[in-house]
Amino acid sequence: MEYSTMILRTLVLYFVIILVFRIMGKREIGQLSVLDFVISIMIAELAVMSIEDPSTPMISTIIPISVLVIIQLIMALISLKSEKIREIVDGKPTVLIEKGKIDEYEMKKQRYNFDDLLVQLRENNINSVSDVEFAILEPTGKLSVIKKDEQDESEGNDAVSLLPLPLILDGKIQGEHLDRIGKTELWLRQELRKVGQRNLKDISFCSLHKNGNFFIDLKNEKK
Template sequence: MEEYFLIIIRTLFLYFLIIFIFRIMGKREIGELSILDLVVFIMIAEMAVMAIEQPKDPIIHTLLPMGVIVTIQIVFAWISLRSKPFRELLDGTPSVIIHKGKIDDKVMKKQRYNYDDLLLQLREKDIFNLADVEFAILEPSGKLSVLKKDDEEEASQSLTLPLILDGEVQTTHLDMIGKTAFWLRKELRDRGFKNIQEISFCSFQNGQFYVDEKNH
């Protein structure tokens, strides 16, 4: 009886502890989890199960590794906010699978992404003909973002595409709206932004620029 009571107490304690841990790790949809988040979630879940199944084992044997993992995740998240290369190393980068109606086989092979995967995700978006696709971007989360040919002009006016992230020009997004890096630099200089590296975020929508400079 005492063992059952201990199992119940541990279960409740770990339940609320894991909720607290996930809260401090930040808000993100399940489908948007990075590899790092997924590994942390799996390891914490496994530790919690072992702690419940072994009630005689000291709870510190579970809390200590949990604390180490959460600390690592928080430190990595902090570094990711300040380093784009480190963020790309952990989370990956979007891959353009279809560019201006042409499928990039090299990118597909690099991502171990086959035509069955592509056709399946297109069907999930009610697209049954590859010829209808102007751009298809495989996101780090595994989701496929699609821009149809008949929606290209409308989408270029309605979608917010970052042209600069953390001081780096996003050439893929410039290609999607039919602009060049030279055009972007000129437009920004005309608006008083001479150093692109000092810009944390820049987008172009409905003929208007939104520019956010880095805080110092």
């Protein structure tokens, strides 16, 4: 009887957890935020405890799992509305290498050692740090690497060496990113006016390409 109960609980919790993760959204395991990761571990622990102890009512497991899902959905909604909360929950990208130079301060701040850096560079088929234009540590812990453009390097053209960071998110100018590419808010507004974009609040995403052209995505834009 006890074994049949364990099997039944396992099947029920299997489908419950599938439903839970479908509700939480489509993210790969390596792309989970800290909040998603913690909630995933807690759900797994609750499921194991319920299977191991058949005397515990199933409702005692379902209720905590439901509460965790509600917390995750609420935090996800708040993160969509608030950039500050999004940074706290998900973190933000950190530039570790810029134009072939390692930022030791940021590495210490992120508790990221040189062995970690070299391993991830090799995984990106990079043999020398000097070949890297930018290396960005993503909130997921993955290192995104942008190689130097050989043509730009041979021409000595540093003006087009731009880090592909968003300049506008959800209608808000990203001052930190503008500072990094040596531009000002006034410059951004003037350039956007030239392409017919006067109201920044209508822009959901804006970035600057290496060729000097803007990529602009408008809010609620019909495809």
